[in-house]
Amino acid sequence: MSSAGEKLNLLISDSVLDGSFRKAVFSKPVEKTSTGPSRIDVRPVMLKGGVKLQVTRRVGAQEFHENVDTKEGVALMQRFAGVVFRDVHYGTSAEKWIARHSRKGKCTLTRGKSADRPPESNTSHNRNRKHLIPDGEPCPFLIATGIMSANGRVRAKHYAKFRQINRYVEFIHDILDRLPADDTINVVDFGCGKSYLTFATHHFFQNVCGRQVSITGLDRRQDVVETCNGIVRELGLENIHFTVGDIADFQSAGQVHLTISLHACDTATDDALAAAVAWGTDVILAVPCCQHELSTQLPKNHLPLFSGHGILHDKFSSLATDAIRAGLLECAGYETRVMEFIDMEHTAKNLLIRAIKRTGVDTATTGHGREQMQVFCQQFSIPPLRLQQKLEEYHLL
Ligand SMILES: C[S@@+](CC[C@H](N)C(=O)[O-])C[C@H]1O[C@@H](n2cnc3c(N)ncnc32)[C@H](O)[C@@H]1O
Numbered sequence: 520m521s522s523a524g525e526k527l528n529l530l531i532s533d534s535v536l537d538g539s540f541r542k543a544v545f546s547k548p549v550e551k552t553s554t555g556p557s558r559i560d561v562r563p564v565m566l567k568g569g570v571k572l573q574v575t576r577r578v579g580a581q582e583f584h585e586n587v588d589t590k591e592g593v594a595l596m597q598r599f600a601g602v603v604f605r606d607v608h609y610g611t612s613a614e615k616w617i618a619r620h621s622r623k624g625k626c627t628l629t630r631g632k633s634a635d636r637p638p639e640s641n642t643s644h645n646r647n648r649k650h651l652i653p654d655g656e657p658c659p660f661l662i663a664t665g666i667m668s669a670n671g672r673v674r675a676k677h678y679a680k681f682r683q684i685n686r687y688v689e690f691i692h693d694i695l696d697r698l699p700a701d702d703t704i705n706v707v708d709f710g711c712g713k714s715y716l717t718f719a720t721h722h723f724f725q726n727v728c729g730r731q732v733s734i735t736g737l738d739r740r741q742d743v744v745e746t747c748n749g750i751v752r753e754l755g756l757e758n759i760h761f762t763v764g765d766i767a768d769f770q771s772a773g774q775v776h777l778t779i780s781l782h783a784c785d786t787a788t789d790d791a792l793a794a795a796v797a798w799g800t801d802v803i804l805a806v807p808c809c810q811h812e813l814s815t816q817l818p819k820n821h822l823p824l825f826s827g828h829g830i831l832h833d834k835f836s837s838l839a840t841d842a843i844r845a846g847l848l849e850c851a852g853y854e855t856r857v858m859e860f861i862d863m864e865h866t867a868k869n870l871l872i873r874a875i876k877r878t879g880v881d882t883a884t885t886g887h888g889r890e891q892m893q894v895f896c897q898q899f900s901i902p903p904l905r906l907q908q909k910l911e912e913y914h915l916l
Contacts, residue, residue: 524626539611545604581755586729650685660718686861688723703731709791710783711736714747721759736761766790782808786905793909803874810837846892848874
């Protein structure tokens with residue numbers, strides 16, 4: 520091996536060992552085939568078990584990700600350089616190197632210009648502090664949905680959507696330790712619609728966190744389900760599929776660890792919550808949408824001060840319904856928080872109900888919660904709502 524080749528191998532092993540490695544891009548395959556990768560990117564990611572190297576193989580329009588331990592990653596990169604690919608762009612925290620291999624295998628290694636400085640520290644999958652799914656790195660579902668261009672840059676006009684998606688995955692990030700660490704995480708997304716956030720969930724678990732995930736997206740609209748399954752096929756994604764059906768009738772084949780329901784209409788949210796509790800799902804993330812149940816049942820004059828102000832009546836009904844939902848989830852054994860959800864373009868429905876299954880049931884707390892709810896419902900003449908009816912029907916309260 521030439522001295523430049525040896526120097527490159529040393530650079531690879533030393534930089535991975537001392538933690539200064541940032542990113543490597545291998546391109547110009549030595550042998551071009553339609554089935555082999557045209558490019559491979561490698562970068563460090565911080566996972567639960569420590570630093571791993573994420574290897575992304577691009578084959579045609581598809582990308583395949585794999586996380587390997589650092590030793591295996593070093594051996595892979597040393598083989599990619601020269602044996603599998605002619606060109607290598609290699610970045611450490613301090614400098615950037617470019618290696619080119621001639622047809623005869625001769626290696627030349629040059630230091631990159633300062634303008635080509637490597638990206639800042641990225642050993643955490645939270646490497647871009649604001650974005651768990653970073654701008655600047657090709658992300659297949661964002662490219663397929665037009666949010667990113669093929670080179671990984673977020674298109675300016677889609678930046679708001681990109682930020683929403685990242686804000687959303689932060690909610691998932693916050694509950695990671697409440698989900699199985701080594702087994703497949705089973706997720707059901709009720710009322711998935713066009714499924715930006717369902718694809719984001721899949722990408723985040725699988726490619727950013729290196730976790731095994733299996734996601735079912737359910738929607739009663741056949742057209743959106745067909746579109747989503749088309750994206751799955753186009754990207755060659757595994758362990759994510761979409762199915763047509765009504766939330767109230769859905770039967771899960773196995774244990775569901777995370778149940779998501781974002782902006783499912785009216786009482787569909789209650790059907791989603793009831794199903795999740797019945798399954799004993801570990802975490803529930805629900806953003807209720809339009810609310811008609813209580814609004815139509817409450818007498819318009821239930822609060823004299825609201826008379827003649829329909830909007831206040833509706834807002835009160837929505838808030839009361841969400842407070843009761845949170846209270847019922849507490850009574851059913853979930854630690855529940857209502858938080859502000861991401862700022863969506865077309866909806867003011869912006870409350871996220873996050874419920875995490877308690878490990879032990881604290882009867883004093885649930886008893887107190889139940890009492891508070893009863894007092895509240897009596898005070899405002901609120902009848903038992905759909906979620907309560909369902910939980911009682913399933914003997915879950
Ligand atoms: C406003 S979209 C939200 C889509 C997606 N979850 C999001 O937040 O971007 C609501 C979706 O829920 C679906 N949906 C509403 N009620 C449903 C039900 N009972 N069963 C299945 N899907 C339902 C609708 O068809 C629609 O696609």
